[in-house]
Amino acid sequence: MEEQVLIAGFGGQGVLSLGKILCFAGMKKDYNVSWLPSYGPEVRGGTANCQVIVSDQEIASPMFEASTAMLIFNEPSLHKFEEWARPGSAILLNASLIASPLTRQDVRAYYVPASELAEQAGSLQCLNIVMLGAYVAACHTVDEETVQAVLTETFGAKGEAVLQMNLRALDLGKTYIQTQK
Amino acid sequence: MAKECRRPKALTDTPFHYCPGCTHGIVHRLVAEAIDHLGIREKTVGIAPVGCAVFAYNYFNTDMLEAAHGRAPAVATGMKRVRPDNIVFTYQGDGDLSSIGCAEITHAANRGENITVIFINNAVYGMTGGQMAPTTLLGQVTTTSPYGRDPKDSGYPLHMAELLATTRGAAYIERVSAHDVPHIRKAGQAIEKAFRYQMEGKGFSMIEVLSTCPTNWGMTPVQAMQWVKDEMVAQYPLGVYKDLGEKEA
Amino acid sequence: MAKILMKGAEAIAEAAIEAGCQAYFGYPITPQNEVPEYFAKRMPKLGRTFLQAESELASINMVYGAASAGVRVMTSSSSPGIALMQEGISYLAASRLPCVIANFMRGGPGLGGIQPSQADYFQATRGGGNGDYYLVVYAPATLQEMCDLTKEAFDVAEQYRLPVMILADGTLGQMMEPVELGNYVPRTKADMTWAATGFQGGKPRSIINSLYIQPEELEERCLAMFDTYREIQAHEIRVEEFHVEGAQLIVGAYGTMARIVKSVIMQLDQAGGPKVGLVRPITLWPFPQEAFAKAAAQESVQAVLSVEMSMGQMVEDIRLAVNGRKPVSFFGRTGGMIPTAKEVREQILALCNGGKE
Helix, strand or coil: EEEEEEEEHHHHHHHHHHHHHHHHHHHHHHEEEEEECCCCCCCCCEEEEEEEEEECCCCCCCCCCCCCEEECCCCCHHHHHHHHHEEEEEEEEEEECCCCCCCCCCEEEECCCCHHHHHHHCCCHHHHHHHHHHHHHHCCCHHHHHHHHHHHHHHHCCHHHHHHHHHHHHHHHHHHHHHHH | CCCCCCCCCECCCCCCCCCCCCCCHHHHHHHHHHHHHCCCCCHHHECCCHHHHHHHHHHHEEEEEEEEEEECHHHHHHHHHCCCCCCCEEEEEEEHHHHHHHHHHHHHHHCCCCCCCEEEEEECCCCCEEEECCCCCCCHHHHHCCCCCCCHCCCCCCCCHHHHHCCEEEEEEEEEECCCCCHHHHHHHHHHHHHHHHHHHCEEEEEEEEECHHHHHHCCCCHHHHHHHHHHHHCCEEEEEEEEHHHHC | CCCCEEHHHHHHHHHHHHHCEEEEEEECCCCCHHHHHCCCCCHHHHHHEEEEEEEEEEHHHHHHHHHHCCCCCEEEEEEHHHHHHHHHHHHHHHHHCCCEEEEEEEECCCCCCCEEECHHHHHHHHCCCCCCCEEEECCCCEEEHHHHHHHHHHHHHHHHHCCEEEEHHHHHCCEEEECCCCCCHHHHHHCCCCCCCCCHHHHCCECCCCCCCCCCHHHHHHHHHHHHHHHHHCCCCCCECCCCCCCEEEEECEEEEHHHHHHHHHHHCCCCCCCCEEEECCEECCHHHHHHHHHHHHHCCCCEEEEEEECHHHHHHHHHHHHHCCCEEEEEECCCCCCCCCHHHHHHHHHHHHCCC
């Protein structure tokens, strides 16, 4: 098993931290992980993306040619990365911000109203965790309990309210995918 | 007290290579006397520059480093930060300190590095054969200002003591001269005070010493001493430019 | 100790701290700013020294000062900053001062860009500054390896009394991987009585110096350095060989580039493609000449390929090592572009098929 996840959106949407949470979850399951961010002068307000690999093998290159899963947070990222998706792989889109549908027909597309669900959970800030919930339900690389444990470690220090909001966001994302099936 | 006539312990038994009439030897002795007097020879680390004093490590009987041109204050910073109990001094000429090393000296002063800087200002590059320095006087003839230093081409004499005195980090800045006995005595007192400030943890100090270069000035030793007195002191006024003293430092 | 997920630029700093690095001097430059930032947070709490210098010139000379005192000291930068440090590095090498210098290479020349590159290979492996000297140059490929080599670098620097360079690239600085720390096993502590720390204990006067005005004396000094270099060549060469035996093509690559090549080799292997081997220098100086010579000498090998994030620098060392036994070709991209797996695969297949027919 080698999951190659591309996560892309605007800087500030939690794209890079979502990648890290995915790594932490993979590590909890004793997988090898790597996290490779785009970097440049355009971090704030520009586009941000990261490549995350979760694998039961040695990870040779931290860069991959085609993703097995893609989490796309905004329209420019969709146009930039759509062709990266491996045939048959999953693309999860933040449908709240992406108006145009996928042009690719050979992938599994999940349109998640992530911004709305995040606000429903309590704040637009947990947009990335909604997407993570959707990913967990769609791809099963890491299970929900493991991700919950990571969220508890990540947000625990920020207080119970923040943690609960993120757990709600995770659940809303997951439930959305499950009810769409 | 009986007068002693002997070599300070902080100088080695190596004859100086300096030219007749050059004041480097005098200033070396003043530094060594201060080190002896304060009893710090065994914990002193000196840093030699690039310039005529490049061989200073042969003369000072302390641990010595030889630094790259202009970088002595950075080297001193590295040494002092990891060995705060050592007494660290740099000995730099005007090309080294005021030209190529202007950034290093300014930031060391501004950080208030607890080091002592001995700055030899003789208005010329000595070792390389008498080229113009930032401290060269207006109209002064050097091998690279053969028609006399013209401010339209080469700007004005740089006043390092005044400049560094504007940094908040500096504790003690004084300009002295080595052109006659009374002034040499005063210079010795200033140098010792600068070392004492370091021992007391007061921070950065620099003593600028107006010095001679008879060889490159084309003068006899006596003429050179007179030239410092008449021309250099007029351009570079002597005195204390900053002294945080006992209380403020 | 459990593995922790760390960014490369932070992992190298933590590894240095574990190895007893007492002082770090640096100046901001992308893509390695997390190194000074991490030291800035950690060092004061450990009672050690962090100082942001006014320039890279000052950083490397502060390193010179601290190294003269015999403490473990480090600086880091990225290509243009390392270029500025070359004067100081030459002085450190000539004065036989141990220290560790990390270069997270970015695209050049000039101000260049900030994306990953390997274009400082010549500079790093040929000394870099004026005069006859070398550095030991490590080229880590993973963050774990970068941590382990950094710790070892301090030992090697002290053992042989020279500056050691960790030659990484922007990717290794910016990416995250789990690393295991706390496992440092130091080498035998080197003699440090040469350090300039004053006369305490009646030790002889220390002079740290690189000026030798008599050519006979300077030559003698250089020859002694080269005795050390030969010793290093005999004992410190490190190389990874992957699928080399019986390979049709040998690829040489280091650092991040070697990871991409390895991925391609694994893919080709799974797909039943041509048999390709990787020789990955871990020390770029001393260069693993023998490994390349032996790999290329195999009857099965038809060609050797150097793949770089530069315009063909390591390929020269590979050519010297292979010494005409097999054709050596080059593929690389530059300016911050990284050869993709697809491009590397195409190069490999072209060479393999060309070899067959």
